[in-house]
Amino acid sequence: MSDLSSPEVKDAKARDNKSRLEKVILTSDREGGTKSSEPLKALLPFLLKYPYRLGFTALFLLVAAFAALAIPFFAGNIIDEGFVTQNLGVVNSYSLAIIAIAGVLAVASAARFYFISVIGMRVITDIRRAVFDHLMNMDVVFFDTNRTGELISRITSDVSIVRGALDSSLPVVLRSGVMLAGAVIMMFVTSFYLASAVVIIIPVLVFPVVWLGKYIRGLSRKQQDKIADLAALATETFGAIKTIKAFTREDQRNEEYGEYAEASYQSEASRLLVRAGMIAFVIFLTASGIVGLIWLGTQLVSSGQITVGELGQFLIYAMMATGTLTGISEILGTLQTVAGATERITEILATEPSIDAAENPIALPVPSPATVTFDDVHFQYLTREDEAVLNGISFDVKSGETIALVGPSGAGKSTVFSLLQRFYDVSGGSIRVDGVDVREAEFTELRKRFAYVEQDAIMFSGTIAENIRFGKPDASDEEVKEAARIALVDEFVQRLEHGYESIVGERGVMLSGGQKQRVAIARALLKDAPILLLDEATSALDAESETKVQQALERLMVGRTTLVVAHRLATIKNADRILVLEGGKVIDEGTHDQLVEKGGRYAELAKLQFQQ
Numbered sequence: 147m148s149d150l151s152s153p154e155v156k157d158a159k160a161r162d163n164k165s166r167l168e169k170v171i172l173t174s175d176r177e178g179g180t181k182s183s184e185p186l187k188a189l190l191p192f193l194l195k196y197p198y199r200l201g202f203t204a205l206f207l208l209v210a211a212f213a214a215l216a217i218p219f220f221a222g223n224i225i226d227e228g229f230v231t232q233n234l235g236v237v238n239s240y241s242l243a244i245i246a247i248a249g250v251l252a253v254a255s256a257a258r259f260y261f262i263s264v265i266g267m268r269v270i271t272d273i274r275r276a277v278f279d280h281l282m283n284m285d286v287v288f289f290d291t292n293r294t295g296e297l298i299s300r301i302t303s304d305v306s307i308v309r310g311a312l313d314s315s316l317p318v319v320l321r322s323g324v325m326l327a328g329a330v331i332m333m334f335v336t337s338f339y340l341a342s343a344v345v346i347i348i349p350v351l352v353f354p355v356v357w358l359g360k361y362i363r364g365l366s367r368k369q370q371d372k373i374a375d376l377a378a379l380a381t382e383t384f385g386a387i388k389t390i391k392a393f394t395r396e397d398q399r400n401e402e403y404g405e406y407a408e409a410s411y412q413s414e415a416s417r418l419l420v421r422a423g424m425i426a427f428v429i430f431l432t433a434s435g436i437v438g439l440i441w442l443g444t445q446l447v448s449s450g451q452i453t454v455g456e457l458g459q460f461l462i463y464a465m466m467a468t469g470t471l472t473g474i475s476e477i478l479g480t481l482q483t484v485a486g487a488t489e490r491i492t493e494i495l496a497t498e499p500s501i502d503a504a505e506n507p508i509a510l511p512v513p514s515p516a517t518v519t520f521d522d523v524h525f526q527y528l529t530r531e532d533e534a535v536l537n538g539i540s541f542d543v544k545s546g547e548t549i550a551l552v553g554p555s556g557a558g559k560s561t562v563f564s565l566l567q568r569f570y571d572v573s574g575g576s577i578r579v580d581g582v583d584v585r586e587a588e589f590t591e592l593r594k595r596f597a598y599v600e601q602d603a604i605m606f607s608g609t610i611a612e613n614i615r616f617g618k619p620d621a622s623d624e625e626v627k628e629a630a631r632i633a634l635v636d637e638f639v640q641r642l643e644h645g646y647e648s649i650v651g652e653r654g655v656m657l658s659g660g661q662k663q664r665v666a667i668a669r670a671l672l673k674d675a676p677i678l679l680l681d682e683a684t685s686a687l688d689a690e691s692e693t694k695v696q697q698a699l700e701r702l703m704v705g706r707t708t709l710v711v712a713h714r715l716a717t718i719k720n721a722d723r724i725l726v727l728e729g730g731k732v733i734d735e736g737t738h739d740q741l742v743e744k745g746g747r748y749a750e751l752a753k754l755q756f757q758q
């Protein structure tokens with residue numbers, strides 16, 4: 147104890163807690179976004195997984211670009227030979243050549259479109275799966291800290307933005323890049339003098355475009371953050387719709403949503419304004435450049451330095467080049483949005499669990515002795531460092547014993563369950579399950595030892611059968627029905643039109659509180675774990691439901707070691723031992739009768755809590 151309270155130890159622990167907490171917090175929420183200028187690079191590993199498809203895309207891209215570049219060359223020759231020298235035979239063959247090239251261009255463009263769109267969708271699917279997989283492996287602290295709606299927004303809205311870019315912007319950028327290079331080369335081949343004039347204009351266009359692009363990226367990031375705020379607010383609101391209606395808070399929620407939506411609109415409007423300015427700038431400069439070229443070209447034609455056909459040919463190449471520049475400038479704006487979105491997605495991938503898996507896990511003994519030991523356990527939540535929830539708790543639960551945890555609200559009873567399943571790590575002391583420190587055991591193996599019945603029975607959208615089968619995915623229909631029968635689910639299912647195939651609704655809204663609890667008990671029965679963690683519901687059920695749930699629970703407890711956060715006198719009386727928790731410590735221990743006789747804190751609590 148003395149070690150734990152020394153200032154050095156406390157400092158070291160505070161530092162350790164801070165670094166563990168930082169690992170799970172999304173960067174943008176921590177410091178308003180990273181300043182890294184290259185979040186798009188994070189997409190590369192996802193793209194490079196498909197070298198063949200990329201190869202085909204590049205091939206068709208080049209074929210299409212060459213075909214497009216060849217057309218003006220023949221067109222120039224048609225002008226010179228057809229108009230100027232009136233050689234109509236050559237015009238015919240050039241025309242046929244142009245049609246053949248157009249055919250190649252058409253096929254190559256279609257193939258390029260197909261390959262690149264499919265890669266885009268493939269990459270997006272991979273990203274979505276990688277992010278969800280990562281989230282599934284994050285610990286409870288992560289979900290305590292980050293808003294659900296925000297996470298949903300990142301894996302839907304942000305991922306869609308990246309998808310849009312891979313689908314439409316990336317092909318244009320690649321195509322424009324190749325076309326620009328090809329057009330510039332052909333311009334030099336056609337007229338070195340005129341091409342040099344163009345090369346002077348390009349940087350004047352490119353620099354402001356790049357500079358504005360960076361500015362737009364900041365704005366896009368802000369816009370996406372605002373959308374995440376919207377999603378977070380909506381998710382919370384829909385999840386609490388009854389409370390909101392009961393407290394008649396619809397207007398307030400509407401107002402808040404309106405504020406966020408307007409803020410999102412404002413930041414998008416400023417981004418669009420900058421982009422619009424950028425487009426105007428580029429169009430004006432390119433148009434002026436073309437006029438300048440025509441003027442210069444006409445001088446060269448009249449002085450006989452180039453032919454009319456060459457000037458026509460050159461102008462088509464110049465327009466192609468400036469056309470691609472206009473496209474690129476628009477897309478640079480889009481790419482900045484994508485960079486913002488990619489950043490928000492990769493931030494999720496960069497988070498790490500605050501709890502480390504055991505490096506060399508120790509196997510839990512088989513068969514399970516079903517024992518639990520708390521040895522001087524200290525604990526505070528990382529997110530609330532100054533509040534010690536458990537302050538040196540020690541107790542043993544023997545095989546087959548039923549232990550009731552009682553204590554005032556906030557005493558840390560549910561926390562004991564979270565620690566047992568290693569949702570959080572203890573700050574001091576140790577917890578052993580079946581003789582093995584929970585930090586040394588493998589997560590899945592440890593969690594298989596427990597059947598956890600939560601205070602609010604959690605239901606998943608789907609049927610009653612699916613909800614029960616959650617306890618053992620490979621259970622046969624017979625096993626599901628058997629569990630349902632023991633947990634007294636069968637009784638009410640019989641009365642439903644679709645029986646076990648009845649839909650429970652989102653979060654089980656179509657079932658009553660007592661029915662949900664019985665489904666949760668059937669689920670736990672099916673899991674058939676050796677240790678039962680039971681967080682009894684505090685919400686009052688009617689007498690009949692209460693009795694049914696109680697009966698179902700008693701059947702579930704048979705032959706299992708049970709730890710129960712008890713709110714019912716019946717449970718308390720049946721317990722082998724009661725642990726009284728208060729101020730983060732076990733302040734008393736014994737059977738109900740012993741503790742009542744003692745007349746201490748338990749007697750007071752019992753009087754208040756279990757009078758009825």
Ligand SMILES: Nc1ncnc2c1ncn2[C@@H]1O[C@H](COP(=O)(O)OP(=O)(O)OP(=O)(O)O)[C@@H](O)[C@H]1O
Pocket residue numbers: 290527529530535553554555556557558559560561562
């Ligand atoms: N995820 C969390 N993050 C931070 N603090 C938490 C978290 N969960 C619980 N706490 C705090 O830890 C303390 C113990 O909570 P716990 O839920 O274990 O109490 P309890 O004894 O089960 O209470 P009740 O009987 O009201 O359910 C409380 O002060 C609570 O505010």
